[in-house]
Amino acid sequence: MxxxxxxxxxxxxxxxxxxxxxxxxxxxxxxxxxxxxxxxxxxxxxxxxxxxxxxxxxxxxxxxxxxxxxxxxxxxxxxxxxxxxxxxxxxxxxxxxxxxxxxxxxxxxxxxxxxxxxxxxxxxxxxxxxxxxxxxxxxxxxxxxxxxxxxxxxxxxxxxxxxxxxxxxxxxxxxxxxxxxxxxxxxxxxxxxxxxxxxxxxxxxxxxxxxxxxxxxxxxxxxxxxxxxxxxxxxxxxxxxxxxxxxxxxxxxxxxxxxxxxVGPVIEAVAARDGSGAEAWLSPLTLRFQIPGAGDSGDKEFVPSYVAFTMADGSERVVWDGSAGIMNHYHANLSEDGSITYALSQYLPVEEVQSLTVRGRMGVGESQAFVLTVQP
Incomplete structure (x- = not known):
């Protein structure tokens, strides 16, 4: 790191x-x-x-x-x-x-x-x-x-x-x-x-x-x-x-x-999940996801190294790649429940997203990978 x-x-x-x-x-x-x-x-x-x-x-x-x-x-x-x-x-x-x-x-x-x-x-x-x-x-x-x-x-x-x-x-x-x-x-x-x-x-x-x-x-x-x-x-x-x-x-x-x-009306967020309990919520403006067991401090912090959407045409839209130096978001925050929310710098056509890939570490632990599929 x-x-x-x-x-x-x-x-x-x-x-x-x-x-x-x-x-x-x-x-x-x-x-x-x-x-x-x-x-x-x-x-x-x-x-x-x-x-x-x-x-x-x-x-x-x-x-x-x-x-x-x-x-x-x-x-x-x-x-x-x-x-x-x-x-x-x-x-x-x-x-x-x-x-x-x-x-x-x-x-x-x-x-x-x-x-x-x-x-x-x-x-x-x-x-x-x-x-x-x-x-x-x-x-x-x-x-x-x-x-x-x-x-x-x-x-x-x-x-x-x-x-x-x-x-x-x-x-x-x-x-x-x-x-x-x-x-x-x-x-x-x-x-x-x-x-x-x-x-x-x-x-x-x-x-x-x-x-x-x-x-x-x-x-x-x-x-x-x-x-x-x-x-x-x-x-x-x-x-x-x-x-x-x-x-x-x-x-x-x-x-x-x-x-x-x-506040007025809000845009509905579309859910994505995998079999491990990882969840994500997608909108044209933001991405919010939560990794099972993650918290907001110490060895419970999930630190992403790669976050990207796979689109219906097979292309990828990268939100964050720490190795390649790609940061396609304005900021991100970590909430008390361990969920992470990104303010995206590119419009996300949610209806074209098939899945979300997240890779990272929980604290100083081993790298983990999650592939979350958008729910119908």
Whole structure:
């Protein structure tokens, strides 16, 4: 297995989290970093496992408003974010692949089944803070508790973001008071917590606004949610540099919160099983699976080395291959029950999936392989 240092080096280019950025994020409402929400049920995937798993008004007045899937929404959620079909970066870490790739999958809205399009709904809530406006537009969520939300971040004085040179991806710049520290998502009653990844669309960027997508997975499933969701803008005042344990950095944290929005309908997840008790649940947005005997700590952690779908035409769609450096997901989380959920970076036509292959280790044990067949 790769050591912790190799893991961190391999992921640095993709997540771009230097020590300062981690400190700033940790100060913001207890968050651990960009894409890391405060967690009460479940926990963040440990760094070693993370690399193995890897990176309104209408509602208030007229109830839930469901939206037909637009080409703009599909292009944002299942597009390439202005980065190209595949992003590649070098790790240079000993024991890790020299190059990592992440691919994105566009989709034609006209080919999407009603089971997907009927579950896209208008949200239309917003929050304002530090000169910024966060406007949440549309959302889709599945039974696994994962999904995607489209948004626009704007500021008449200019939107300040940080670019990751190796990949061209954009991030909130927590080192600059003119920026925001994070965009976060929460359950309205804090019944569950989320892991998420905010991806800005380079192609939409202007001096004063930018569009983006927040991909999320719950530590739990959609059935565990309270039924209400909120989003927040987080920022700070003061100097984030120069602090230590005895003399913390002199900063004041702030948060602006949207109005609550209801969850609405969810995309059904299709089950896959094998004869050993391994189970998986597939949707166009996420993959959730559970290996028998797996837990969320120590020798009970199942650490995947390879995860891929076999399609009806015999082709493979790889979600994660730690040996080949393939990471076709935005992030993954490990829940208390030992289940692992991936936020997929490519649209998955579930109706074309025949089986799921998962290989990995339970703790430091021997490698295991599971082939789960989609259930009719």
């Amino acid at each position: 790769m050591d912790e240092r190799a893991v961190r080096d391999a992921m640095t280019c993709l997540h771009a989290s230097d020590d300062l950025y981690e400190r700033v994020m940790a100060e913001v409402s207890g968050a651990g970093g960009a894409g890391r929400a405060p967690r009460r049920r479940g926990r963040a995937v440990p760094l070693g496992l993370a690399i193995a798993l890897a990176l309104g008004a209408a509602l208030a007045t007229s109830g839930v408003a469901y939206a037909a899937l637009s080409g703009v929404f599909a292009a944002q959620v299942w597009g390439d974010h202005g980065l190209g079909e595949t992003v590649a970066w070098s790790s240079g870490a000993e024991g890790a692949p020299a190059t990592w790739t992440q691919s994105f999958g566009g989709v034609d809205p006209e080919t999407l089944p009603a089971t997907v399009t009927d579950c896209v709904r208008a949200v239309d809530v917003s929050a304002e803070g530090n000169g910024y406006t966060l406007a949440i537009h549309e959302m889709v969520i599945d039974e696994n508790g994962g999904g995607a939300v489209t948004f626009t971040l704007s500021n008449p004085a200019g939107v300040v973001l940080r670019e990751v040179p190796e990949t061209g991806q954009l991030m909130c710049d927590g080192t600059d008071e003119r920026s925001i520290d994070a965009i976060q998502m929460r359950d309205g009653a804090d019944r569950v917590t989320f892991d998420y990844r905010t991806v800005f669309d380079r192609a939409s960027r202007t001096d004063t606004s930018i569009d983006g997508v927040l991909y999320f997975t719950a530590f739990g499933t959609a059935a565990d949610l309270s039924g209400q969701l909120i989003w927040t803008l987080n920022w700070h005042e003061g100097d984030a540099e120069g602090g230590d344990k005895e003399h913390p950095a002199d900063i004041v944290n702030h948060e602006a919160t949207t109005q609550p929005a209801s």
